[in-house]
Every structure is written in structure tokens, then in C-alpha cells.
Amino acid sequence: MQKTQPAPPKFLHVQCSDCPIRHRAVCARCDDSELQRLEDIKYYRSFEAGQTVVWSGDPMDFVASVVSGIATLTQTMEDGRRQMVGLLLPSDFVGRPGRETAAYDVTATTDLVMCCFRKKPFEDVMISTPHVGQRLLEMTLDELDAAREWMLLLGRKTAREKIASLIAIIARRDASLKLMTAEGRVTVDMPLTREAMSEYLGLTLETVSRQMSALRRDGVIEIQSKRHIIIPDFDRLVEEAGDDADGGFLV
Amino acid sequence: MQKTQPAPPKFLHVQCSDCPIRHRAVCARCDDSELQRLEDIKYYRSFEAGQTVVWSGDPMDFVASVVSGIATLTQTMEDGRRQMVGLLLPSDFVGRPGRETAAYDVTATTDLVMCCFRKKPFEDVMISTPHVGQRLLEMTLDELDAAREWMLLLGRKTAREKIASLIAIIARRDASLKLMTAEGRVTVDMPLTREAMSEYLGLTLETVSRQMSALRRDGVIEIQSKRHIIIPDFDRLVEEAGDDADGGFLV
DNA sequence: GATTTGCCTTGATATAGATCAAATACATGC
DNA sequence: GCATGTATTTGATCTATATCAAGGCAAATC
Incomplete structure (x- = not known):
């Protein structure tokens, strides 16, 4: 497990259509007044798929929100067993005000752009602007x-339930959910490798593969390509996931 | 799974030596000015061991902090599989501002006293008093x-690692940690039944029992009585738990 | 076009923990 | 002390998932 150095900060000016930073914690509206202040303390960083953003235990002097791409938080045991503990999609927030070092490995699962805020100034904004903290x-x-x-x-x-649950979670959060047709047919862009899925689910990647095949055999999903899944019947999938009708999955 | 009605609110006035409510979110200092305001909206409720505080999905018009005793948050699947998702010790907080219904079953594991705040007024205090929200x-x-x-x-x-981890977690949070002697010998008051332990750990209660016996056989723990455990060597226990030297267990 | 490389799938086998079933300890009330 | 019920331990067996080991496929590189 060699540490690949994160890329040096790039000051990309990624423009989002309705909000320049897509940082739900900060800008409820794009013309918010404190946005001016935040302009001074924010910067963008981009990472390639597979790169590590920070290693657990390393100093982390910023908080950030995901602009585009996907990042994961992972915990590693001494003998190498790994458990994903956070999956960050665009607009998700990472980092903890008041903590000096990263508590988890943060990894770019796909190409990733983050909007970072230097921690100290961000904490100041939080104190002076209550609704930032409330958000x-x-x-x-x-x-x-x-x-x-x-x-x-x-x-x-x-x-089997774990796999079905994960697919449902991704589908619910994925923008392509909008592609759901009248009959409930959904196309999902699955952004995780089998290995990443296994780290999310607490399984081995072989079990993930086998259960994906089983769900395909049983018509619960169709696998178009490795990263492209079709859900013919979303309700059926949810049933396989073992969830109540729609209870849970509050994010 | 019949619903036992929670006891009607009792207006116990439990007095804590340094803080009348032991509600870390609310009173940083006992003579805080907003405490006066909170006096108006708070009340105490007590429950017997085994009683349910609220059922998942039921309306919940208060937030609360645990004054004494232990409560658990549990999720239940349709077929009855249960997973504990929260373990509340004294001073822990439960309930979510802005949510109308309980998301989990809340159960008193031991006799329990909670300090409750009616939700609406509490939310008002949160808005008018930033440091409550910050806390x-x-x-x-x-x-x-x-x-x-x-x-x-x-x-x-x-x-085995799960059991060792749980014992270490309880020991770290238990007041009796102060009973640790020079050689690192610790007495722990284990407040959970084998069943509650199994719901915490995602195991069956038989496996919990077997692994407890195994840890006793191997000298990692001594079982004085069902609810009373001695840890002869805390470091040894932590090693069995598979944790880094002291990494993690941030609560 | 051939070769390498990185995923992914599939098969054979092993095993940790679940399940089913008693037996034992422990508390409570009589 | 004895009866009753509940919590716990222990045993025998089963099974879902891990582990070990090939192969397959498709994109990237030569």
C-alpha cells in the first residue's frame, strides 16, 4: 500500500449551472452574501480515478465538498482488511471542523473535482454565519x-440483499434516476468496481460477482456493461433488498 | 412484537451534581442564561428496563438526553431481523430537530431516566442560541x-474481535473505567444482555455466548457475574479487538 | 494484430457462524 | 427450600460466504 501523492491543488474554475460550488452546506442560494467571503477561502482540486486525496492520520487542513465524481472514505485494519465507511457523491461534504488530521482514507473512485475550503477561515465563517452551521x-x-x-x-x-440494496442506493442518488420510464425501468451508472462494492458491503469481490450474476439470472437486473446496469422493475429490486416499502434510505 | 405503552411522563426532578440535565448539547455551564428558557420546555420521563420509549415510525414530539441508564436505537426488518444502530449512555442525545416521527425503535435496556425537550421550543432555542446548535x-x-x-x-x-471490541467500548465509556488499577486491571459493568450484545454486533446470541466463553478460557476476560466483567489486561483486550493501538473509538 | 494488463467470472473446497436442540444457571415468588 | 420462568451455556449439524485457483474478456500498449 504505497502512498501516491495527491496532485498539487489546481485552481480549476468549474462552473455549475445553478451554483458555483454545489456546496449544500454553504450556499443555499448562489447570490448569498457570505458567498463573497467564501470566495476568498475556497479553491478547487482535481484527482484522477484511483488517486488518494488524504491518508488516514495525515494532516488535513481543509474541508471540502464534491463537485463532480465520486470519493470514498475507507477504514483499514492492520492486516489489510478494508471497510468503506463513506461514499461521497457530488454535493457531499467531507472533513470535520475542529479536527486536525484525517480519520479515514479518502480516495477518488472516479475522476474527481473537489471544492476545498481552508479549515480555519471556514470555521470562522461557521461561527459568524449560523445558518452555515445549521446546514x-x-x-x-x-x-x-x-x-x-x-x-x-x-x-x-x-x-444478495446487500447487492440489491447497494444498487437501489446508487439508483436513488444517481442523476440518471430521472431516466426512469413509466413502467419503472431505470438505467443506473454504477460507478464502483466489484472491489469497491465489496468494500462497501463487507463481502469479498468474488461473492459480489456471484450475486450480481445471480440477480442477472433471476431478472432483477440487466448488466449492459460493467458500469451500466438496467433495473427492469425498481419495486422488485427494493423487495430483494429486504427494505420496507420505502422506509429508510434517508439520504 | 406487541407494543407496550411507554409510561406516562413523570416529572422527576433528578438532580445532577454539576448540571441539572446532563445535556451536553444544551448547558455548557450550569448557570448559562438560556438554561432559564430551557427550564420551561423540559421535563423528565422514566422507563423501566425493557420498556419501549418510542417505536420507529411513531410521532415523536421531543428530543431528549439520557440522564441515567441505557437506551438503544434499533432497526427491525420485516422478517424480524434486528440490528442495533445506537447505544445511548448518560449524556447522549436522541432525536432529530426537524423530524416528526422516530426513525428507530428506542428501548430502555436498563431502568432509564431521560430529560426531554418539546421539539418546537427546542428548535426555537437552537435558532436563537447558536452555540446550542454548534454543540x-x-x-x-x-x-x-x-x-x-x-x-x-x-x-x-x-x-471474537467483535466481542472484544464491544467490551473495550463499554469499558472506555463506563464510569468504572476509573477503577483501573496500576497494572491495567479494569472492572466493567456490562449493561447489556447477550441478546442485546448480539443485536449490537450483528451476531446470534449463541455465538456471543460461545465467544465470551472462549475469551474467558483464554484469560482475556474474567466473568464475575453475567453483568460484571473483569479485564485483567486492557491492552491485551484491545489487541484481541483488532484495533490499532488506540486509533478509532472516537466517542 | 499480438500482448499485456486490469477487471471480472466461475469452480472447487474450507470454515466461521447460524440454526436447531438440550441442558444448566439464576432470579423471583411462594 | 422449592417451583417457575427467563437468561445463558453448550452441543451437533448445516450453510452462506470466504478462500484458493483458473479462466475469460476488453481496453490499452506495443
Whole structure:
């Protein structure tokens, strides 16, 4: 496990159509007044798929939100066993005000652009602008709910249910959910390798592969290409996931 | 799974030596000015061991902090599989501002006293008193870290490591940690039944029992009585838990 | 076009933990 | 002390998932 150095910060000016930073914690509206202040303390960094953003334990002097791409938070045991503990999609937030070092490995799973805020100034903004902190609390509570749903998955679901759950989670959050047709047919862009899926689900990658095949055989999913899945019947998938009708998956 | 009605609110006035509510989110200092305001909206409720505080999905018009005793948050699948997703010790907070119904079953594991705040007024205090919200954010971030440690346990640890981890977690949070002697010998008051332990760890209660016996056989723990455990060598226990020297267990 | 490389799939086998089934300990009330 | 019920331990067996080991496929490189 050699450390590949993260790329030096690039000051990309990625423009989002309705919000220059897509940082839910910061700008409820793009013309928010404190955005001016934040302009001074923010910068963009981009990473290639597979690159590490920070290693657990390393100093981390920024907080950030994902602009585009996907990042993961992973914990590693001494003997190398790995468990993903966070999956960051665009607009998700990473980093903890008041903490000096990273608590988890942060890795770019796809090409990734993050909008970073130097920590100290960000903390100042949080103190002087209550609704920034309130928004962050809301997001953190959402993440806690997601973590608890994830705990149910890890502790009690079968391998098949885990896979179905993960696909449903990605589908729900994926923008392409909008591609759902009248009959409930959904196309999902699966951004994780089998290995990343296994780290999310607490399985081996062989089991992930086998269960993907089984779900395909049983008509629950269609695998167009490795990263492209079709869900013929979303309700059927949810049923396979072992979830209540729609309970949970609060993120 | 019949619903036992929670006891009607009792207006106990439990007096804590340094803080009348032991509610870390609310009173940083006991003579805080907003405490006066909170006096108007808070009340105490007590529950007997085994009683349910609220059922998942039921309306919940309060937030609360644990004054004494232990409560758990549990998720239940349709077929009855259960996973604990929160373990609340004194001073822990439960409930989410801005949510109308409970997301989890909340159960009193021991006799329990909670300090409750009617939600609406509490939200008003949060808005008018930024540092209440800030403290709540801090606590929520701590809980999120604990949840992520828990996810590693559920996804990747062996049964033996899970048990050792749980004992270490309880020991670290238990007041009786202060009873640690020079040689590192610790007495722990284990407040969970084997069943509750199994729901925490994602195991069956038989496996919990077997692994407890194995740890006793191997001298990692001594079982004085069902609810009373001695850890002859805390470092040894931590090693069995598979944790880094002291990494993690941030709560 | 051939070769390498990185995923992914599939098969054979092993095993940790689940499940089913008693037996034992422990508390509570009589 | 004895009866009753609940929690726990222990045993025998089963099974879902891990592990070990080939192969296959498609994109990237030569």
C-alpha cells in the first residue's frame, strides 16, 4: 500500500449551472452574501480515478465538498482488511471542523473535482454565519441516518440483499434516476468496481460477482456493461433488498 | 412484537451534581442564561428496563438526553431481523430537530431516566442560541465517527474481535473505567444482555455466548457475574479487538 | 494484430457462524 | 427450600460466504 501523492491543488474554475460550488452546506442560494467571503477561502482540486486525496492520520487542513465524481472514505485494519465507511457523491461534504488530521482514507473512485475550503477561515465563517452551521448539522444528521441504514445492511442482510440494496442506493442518488420510464425501468451508472462494492458491503469481490450474476439470472437486473446496469422493475429490486416499502434510505 | 405503552411522563426532578440535565448539547455551564428558557420546555420521563420509549415510525414530539441508564436505537426488518444502530449512555442525545416521527425503535435496556425537550421550543432555542446548535453538531459528528467505527466492526471483524471490541467500548465509556488499577486491571459493568450484545454486533446470541466463553478460557476476560466483567489486561483486550493501538473509538 | 494488463467470472473446497436442540444457571415468588 | 420462568451455556449439524485457483474478456500498449 504505497502512498501516491495527491496532485498539487489546481485552481480549476468549474462552473455549475445553478451554483458555483454545489456546496449544500454553504450556499443555499448562489447570490448569498457570505458567498463573497467564501470566495476568498475556497479553491478547487482535481484527482484522477484511483488517486488518494488524504491518508488516514495525515494532516488535513481543509474541508471540502464534491463537485463532480465520486470519493470514498475507507477504514483499514492492520492486516489489510478494508471497510468503506463513506461514499461521497457530488454535493457531499467531507472533513470535520475542529479536527486536525484525517480519520479515514479518502480516495477518488472516479475522476474527481473537489471544492476545498481552508479549515480555519471556514470555521470562522461557521461561527459568524449560523445558518452555515445549521446546514452542516442537517447534512451530518442525514449522513448519520445513512450510516445507520448501512449498519443494518452490514450486520443483518444476506449477500444478495446487500447487492440489491447497494444498487437501489446508487439508483436513488444517481442523476440518471430521472431516466426512469413509466413502467419503472431505470438505467443506473454504477460507478464502483466489484472491489469497491465489496468494500462497501463487507463481502469479498468474488461473492459480489456471484450475486450480481445471480440477480442477472433471476431478472432483477440487466448488466449492459460493467458500469451500466438496467433495473427492469425498481419495486422488485427494493423487495430483494429486504427494505420496507420505502422506509429508510434517508439520504 | 406487541407494543407496550411507554409510561406516562413523570416529572422527576433528578438532580445532577454539576448540571441539572446532563445535556451536553444544551448547558455548557450550569448557570448559562438560556438554561432559564430551557427550564420551561423540559421535563423528565422514566422507563423501566425493557420498556419501549418510542417505536420507529411513531410521532415523536421531543428530543431528549439520557440522564441515567441505557437506551438503544434499533432497526427491525420485516422478517424480524434486528440490528442495533445506537447505544445511548448518560449524556447522549436522541432525536432529530426537524423530524416528526422516530426513525428507530428506542428501548430502555436498563431502568432509564431521560430529560426531554418539546421539539418546537427546542428548535426555537437552537435558532436563537447558536452555540446550542454548534454543540449539537459536535455531538452528531462524534456519533458519526462512532457509527463508522461500528461499520468496520460489522463488516470486517470476526466474532471474537467483535466481542472484544464491544467490551473495550463499554469499558472506555463506563464510569468504572476509573477503577483501573496500576497494572491495567479494569472492572466493567456490562449493561447489556447477550441478546442485546448480539443485536449490537450483528451476531446470534449463541455465538456471543460461545465467544465470551472462549475469551474467558483464554484469560482475556474474567466473568464475575453475567453483568460484571473483569479485564485483567486492557491492552491485551484491545489487541484481541483488532484495533490499532488506540486509533478509532472516537466517542 | 499480438500482448499485456486490469477487471471480472466461475469452480472447487474450507470454515466461521447460524440454526436447531438440550441442558444448566439464576432470579423471583411462594 | 422449592417451583417457575427467563437468561445463558453448550452441543451437533448445516450453510452462506470466504478462500484458493483458473479462466475469460476488453481496453490499452506495443
